[in-house]
Amino acid sequence: MSHISYPLQRKFILISFLLIPLALLALFTYYPAMRLVYLSFTSWDGISPVKEWLGLGNYIEIFTNPDLFGVFLHQIPYVLIGIIQNIVAIVFAVILNSKLRGRNFFRVMLFLPFIMNAVAVAFMFQYVFDTTNGSLNGLLGLVGLESWQQSWLGNASLVNYALASIGFWRFMGYNMVIYLGALQSIPGDMYEAAKIDGASRFQMLWSLTIPNLTPIISLNMFLTLSGALAVFDLPFVLTKGGPAGASETFLFKTIETAFQFNNYGLASAMSVVLLLFTAIILLVQNLVINRKGD
Structure with a gap:
């Protein structure tokens, strides 16, 4: 040597x-x-x-089989609520980035659901959405909205929105912390210059804050959308894909195809399709968000 x-x-x-x-x-x-x-x-x-x-x-x-490809429709609520989740996370990040009294306490409280175990969260919300003794139906009864009480996990048209709302509760604080870190990296001189030029808070948010958050929004949206395509734990624990398969997701169907029906070839193809869909979403999202950033 x-x-x-x-x-x-x-x-x-x-x-x-x-x-x-x-x-x-x-x-x-x-x-x-x-x-x-x-x-x-x-x-x-x-x-x-x-x-x-x-x-x-x-x-x-x-x-060609609607029982396989059609389950992607069940994941539309996850996508919609995921987009709303990112919007709310940005709003909370902007609020908690100001000189608000007790802001550290609110940051911890909003981030706390993310560190909880996913299965534990699912069992907790099983009580929340319970038809007879659930806290949600109980709250609706207390405020005089008995007509809104129903079987949240037994209604085929609402079950995916109910499950997606759990993801909103759990991951909103995580996204907020990421946006908060990005906000703190924006130089304060830019805001001072905008104030001198007479910009309002909304103008600074729209023309200064959002453009500087574009790379982070792109990252969080990719994680959100790819997570919406790969949902498995919540329907598996809470509904087992019911009622009548209404809450089955593509990943749920893939695992079922492999380990329940022993069709590993078809399950492998489904995994490849899911990977390709994720790559396509990333490509389209980058084209849209980066063009907006430019």
């Missing part, structure tokens, strides 16, 4: 340090991903060594 020049020694050391992480990445990420794509073109029960080659058969089944 002493006869080797310093640049070669440096390259050797760098390659040595990178070799193990790259090997682990290839073994546990790239190889499973390639294996998943391969299985998506086959019919396999997960047990027998024989894999029947189907070509695009699994993908044709996904896009």
Whole structure:
């Protein structure tokens, strides 16, 4: 090693340090991903060594079977409430970035739901949405809105909105903290200059704050939309996909296809479709938000 020049020694050391992480990445990420794509073109029960080659058969089944592709409609409420969640998070971030008394207390209280276990949150809201003894129906009764009382998780038209509202409660504070950090990185001189120019608070929010938050909005919206496509834990714990499959999500259906019906080929194809949809959403979102930022 002493006869080797310093640049070669440096390259050797760098390659040595990178070799193990790259090997682990290839073994546990790239190889499973390639294996998943391969299985998506086959019919396999997960047990027998024989894999029947189907070509695009699994993908044709996904896009032509409304019981599979149609469940994406169940995730529209998650997308809508996720967008509202980000808007509310920005509002709270702007409010709590001001010199409000007790602002640290409110920051902690709004962020607290995020650190709670997802399954524990689901069981907690099972009591909230309970038809007979639930706190939500009880509150509606106390304020004289008995006509609004109903089975929130048993109504096919409302169950996904009820489940999505749990995500709103849990993740709004997390998004707020991210926006709050971005707000604190904006130089105060910009606001001082805007005040001197006679800009109102709304004008500063729309023309100064929002443009500076564009990269963070893009990040949070991607996390929100990709999370809306990959919802599993809430319907699994609270409704098991009911009533009558009304709360089944695409990921829920994928796991059911693999582990309940032992159709790993079709489930692999569904996973690839979900990955492609996530990539398309990221691409479209970047085009829209970055154009708005420019």
